[in-house]
Amino acid sequence: MSYLWLALAIVAEIAGTLSLRASDGFRRRRWLVPVVLAYVVSFGFLALALATGMPVAAAYAVWSAIGIVLVALLARAIWRDPLTARMMIGIAIITVGVVLVELG
Numbered sequence: 001m002s003y004l005w006l007a008l009a010i011v012a013e014i015a016g017t018l019s020l021r022a023s024d025g026f027r028r029r030r031w032l033v034p035v036v037l038a039y040v041v042s043f044g045f046l047a048l049a050l051a052t053g054m055p056v057a058a059a060y061a062v063w064s065a066i067g068i069v070l071v072a073l074l075a076r077a078i079w080r081d082p083l084t085a086r087m088m089i090g091i092a093i094i095t096v097g098v099v100l101v102e103l104g
Contacts, residue, residue: 002054009045010066012038017071021079058102065098 016038023031049059069091075081 002049002052002059005045005049005052006054006059006062009042009049010063010070012042012045013063013067014070014074016042017067018074018078021075057104061098061101065094068094 016035019031019034019038022028023035026032046059046063050056072081072083072087072091076083
C-alpha cells in the first residue's frame with residue numbers, strides 16, 4: 001500500500017510543479033490554488049506512504065527522482081523547455097543513485 005501512496009504523492013507533486021510553471025511566477029494568479037492544493041495533497045500522500053512503513057530515504061529518493069524525470073519530460077513536451085544531452089546524463093545519474101538507495 002505504501003507504494004500506492006507514494007505514486008499518488010508523485011502524481012500530485014508533478015501536477016503542482018507543472019502548475020507552478022504554468023503560473024509564470026504567479027503572474028497568472030489563477031494557478032495559485034492548483035499549486036498549493038497539489039503540494040498539500042502530495043505531502044499528505046507522502047505522509048501516508050511513510051506511515052505505512054516505507055523508509056523515508058527510499059520514499060524521498062523515489063519521489064524526487066521520478067518527479068525530476070517526469071517534470072523534465074513533460075515540460076519539454078508542453079512548453080518546449082530545453083532537454084539537452086547533459087541534462088539526460090544527469091537524469092541517468094539520478095536514476096542510478098535512486099536504485100542504489102533502494103538497494104542500500
